[in-house]
Amino acid sequence: ERITGTNVAVTMGRLRAIQVLVLGEVKEPGLYELTAMSTVLDALMASGGPTAAGSLRRVQLKREGKVVATLDLYDLLIRGDDSQDRRLRHEDVVFVPTVGPLVGVAGNVRRPAVYELRTERTLKDVLDLAGGVLPVAWLQRIQVERAEANQKKVVLDVDARDERALQAFRVRDGDLVKVFSIVKEEVNAVYLNGHVRRPGKYALKKGMRVSDIIRSEEDLLPDTYLGYALIKRLVLPSLERRLVPFNLGKAVLEKDPSEDVLLEPYDQIYVFSRWFFEPKPRAFIEGEVRKPGGYEIPEEGYTVRDLVLMAEGLTKGAYLEKAELYRTNKETNEVALFTFHLGKAMAGDPAENLKLQDLDRVVIHSVQEFLPRRTVSVEGEVNNPGDYPFAEGMRVKDLIFAAGNVKDSAYLKEAELSSYEIKDGKLCLIKRRAIDLEAALRGDPAHNLPLQPYDKLLVRRISEWKRERYVEIAGEVVFPGRYLIKKGERLSSLIERAGGYTDRAYLRGAVFTRESVRRIQQRNLDEMIDRLERELLAEAATYTGVSPEEAQIRKIELEQRQKFIQNLRRLKASGRMAIKLSHLRVLKGSPYDIELMDGDRLYIPPMDRVVNVMGAVYAPGSFIWREGYSYKDYVQLAGGYTRYADKANVYILRADGSAQKVRGGTVFWNEAKERWELAAFSGKLKLYPGDTIVVPEKLERIPWLRKIKDITEILFRIAVTTGVVANLY
Template sequence: MTHLRWHPLTALLTVALLAGSAPVLAALDSTDSDNQSQNSSSAGPIKLGSTPSRVQPSAEDLGRSGLGEDGLVNAKPTIPSEFEIYVSGLAGIPIQRMGSDLMLPTRSFASVEANRQVPPDYVVGLGDEIQLTIWGSVDADLRMTVDRAGRVVIPRVGPVVVAGLRYADLNELLTRRVGQVFKNFQLSATLGRLRSIRYYVTGFVARAGAYSVSSLATVMTGLVQAGGPSAAGSFRNIELRRNGKAVGAFDLYDLLVGGDKKGDLPLQADDVLYVGPIGAQVALIGSVNRPAIVELKGNETVNDAIRYVGGLSTVADLRRVAIERLSERNDRRVVELILPVDGAQRLSSGDVIRAFNSVSAALPQAKQFKRIRVEGEVARPGDYVMSPNSTLSDAVQAAGGVTRDAYFFGTDFSRESVRRVQEAQYERALRDLETDFTRNTSTHKVSNAEDAAAAVQNQAGTTRLIDRLRATRPTGRVVLDLTDAARELPALPVEDGDRLYIPARPNTVGVFGSVFNAGSYFLKPGNSIEDIVKVAGGPTRGADTGSMFVLRANGSVISTRQSTSGWFGGNALASLSALPGDTVFVPEELNKTTFIQEAKDWTQILYQFGIGAAALKTIKN
């Protein structure tokens, strides 16, 4: 049996075949090249030349060659480096090396290069196709391929050496040579299919090896086709080697940051792209325009690193940044730098620069401008921005003052910071209520079917109560210490997000709960709470008058349990003078209905959270 050895040249030929690069095979096969030259320059009648057919690779071949069916390099999942994982943990978002996304091709290399315009300084070489059109005294439409001798053969004119000629000079040369044979003609020469060149990518690259590209390809094209530098490869130390010597250095940051393509040199046949090992890396996170990991080169500073990521963001604190340095055994030391004084400090590998947001942290109240909404009985209701030391009275004056119907005692003043605290306390109170209900249900003994039915009904009522309580949220109302005759607001400093509503003076009082005819009633001068309850028909037989309470228009609550004398259960609440906007609530007796029994102890809590009589009426219904 004969054993075949896999020669490196055989491998290169296989890669070229799988990539469908017919021009490369033609360049490597002297017989094919000579035949093409002879076919294109054969003597006889001048006619349109034919283009050699191109071998199309199969899907299986594309998979082996590393190309997809659309001509794209098959992308492999990128494995983040240890430093990327570390920095992403600090930032809370994925952080990648700057420039890594530039190495992902978005279209077929062949289509990109085919659509590129040939530059005037392009040098014609072996394998290029020249399309020659002549009209006038002679008509011709030729397709000619430059042979190994660097010539094209024009019928009845002869061979013309074009290899090494600039594309801009091609028309002039061919016109001069054809003019030696023909007169009174015009000529146009363009380049058709360009030759392919083979180059090598070595070093710390994602897919090292030999590749074939169009003769228009540059260093950047070659890098992208090879997948770019690997996780250990440098974006800033890329050499173009030709005939064993370095002829150019490419720093990808020049292109990314400055748009400078001076290092993106054209590739030639048998060039070598060498990607060096990655240099020192630092990360920039926080309020920068593009959080990323950047590679350092030379003695670069904090200012250089910030410039690479587009500078600090619009909302960043421009006065300072912090550097987290890696010391021995992974201990971190955080150093604050003052900008721009410390911007010239040199960086070390592994440094993490964090820029701070200057607007996310709340300023002290004494320095904040406050936005407050003023509504109700004022001349100009609306939103106002107040100076840091403004008070409620200043807000009323900014709104043009109050009207003659303004009822200061009923002012509804809500504060956002208070609402947040109330919500937390309200949630805690609801959890305690649920716990108490569950405990009472589990300890309740059921002796017969009637007790079981009552327990089920009680549980259903409890569930409805909890659901309605959760649907009602605190408003953040703050009870102001005012009297019924007050004509101004207290000198309370405002906060951002405050809402001030000054209602018109009402002339009714509401009565709800266990009375014969709940509703709102006109308030006459001198009416007491007892008078108002009598107008509503008085308490029902099941009313718990000892737990009755009154919600004042200013948000305060007065209950019968605050004193121990008077008409309602020996209490002074009955003789209390009724004020405009009062709401009287008469609860049900404990042993009369399970719902009121459960709700009674929570009514005052609801009022203390600023929920109001309308919400309580909704819960009851």
């Protein structure tokens, strides 16, 4: 119909947007804004699709609280049917529930996968979901693996040739259906392998022999070994493997019936290369070629030139006038030498381009072997010291230039040039000349001397050039830190530069260490321990012919000795020097105002008013220092001597690093004054804060230590050197 006198125009604007909520087992659930023409599939795609735990068969469309449609995605994915896809409205909800019952199908089906069941209940339904079985499927037995009651797994077999059996078999959630293949190998096939032009599978016909597959030499690759081939045969019904060797040359080339083996199903024919049984011919080249080494060569026709080209050619330094070929006789192992003109050989001259044989070795010499390499050298304060090629007319200035010029630290007033002189052709003398290097660099001919081969130029270093020496001072000084010192600077100067002592400084306990002293102490310590170890282990080795009980005791003693030595080896020398600090005015000019060396370290501790007691006392520890207390008073504070205390060898480690033995008895030897003294006139032994009283143990309780000469003295020296009292074991 048409309305007379009326014109109508319809224009499409932008499509209206709707909001849809996608929930459940999707990758990105949430609220999505879609066009009004969108469907359930569009909403699923916008949310990333269902997760592995989401159902593909029960996607729900909810509208106003009710399920208005359920979408089975299998219809779309398997059959391409999207008729169930519904158009969405504003505020619709698309919900993907968790996946339902699952059955896995593996093997010879068209779509092996894990399938979600909906209306499918039988094995036939599941196989139909998988697209059916393949032609190579073995229908006599389809296997189903099943978990029963969450307790055990069982295996069920179904004959798929029986349609009723497939219809009757009910599948369950979690079943795994396996469809096996028929026999993998073709029953009428044989296989050709190895050194042939067309390896692979061949159809077996009645009466077929080896020569029916390998018809002539054209079917073989070069260097095929004709004297031997092999058939690996499967013997039925035992399925044992049997090897059938035959002569390939007689079977193929001569058609010898005794070697032309009659083939059987599943036969594997193996043809070998000649080089499978013997190594390929190789020739070796060394010297002035780019890639020296061994190379495989043909049996005939290969020449020296071919080998050089295989080694990627000659280097620039190759000597062309003469080269060598060493040939080894395989039977006698004798070596023959042939020389040839390398340049003519490379040009293809048949007389010089020798033909190669297996194990030949070609040596290409360098030009430098015939022209001696003459050099001059420069050492010392130049940027690039070392050897440099000698050139005629070369002078000192040229050598310095070649070495990258002199350094700022070079002493230019004098350098030393050493030359070799041959006297009467049998004696080599060295002649040294002093030159003004500064004048030589200006070109003064009196000093810019011409050089001779093998001359050596020594450029000296300016004395004390940038030789930095650092020492460290720490503890109770005003400005502790690391200081740069000059040569000859003394200890008092360092303390003065550090601002002097603080009010809390305990000068008697100052610790001064030096690396060179530490090395000497460590060497002496190692020597003492080595001597002790030799004596201990040598004395242990003298026990022979003892009873089992005594042998066990000796074994325990040996373990104790070894442990004792191990403990001693863990001790490290401290490098401490015993010094006595005092006020700077007094220290200056005293014997203890020592000259400093690189790496020295001074630590001035704060006052610590304690005296330490160690060793064979009942309660070793630290005790408050008291004026007038003797060492015996502190020993009593530590509980007194133990049963095995060696009272005659008590000694004191002073806070300043020195050590002093406590003298017992009326008369004793004073080592410092080298005289005998009476105890009454020797003065009372005074203790100071920071001192350590060491009470050693008697060695009688450790039988294996009694026989070691001067063991008490050794342990005393170790304690003084390391500042650590060594335990016996």
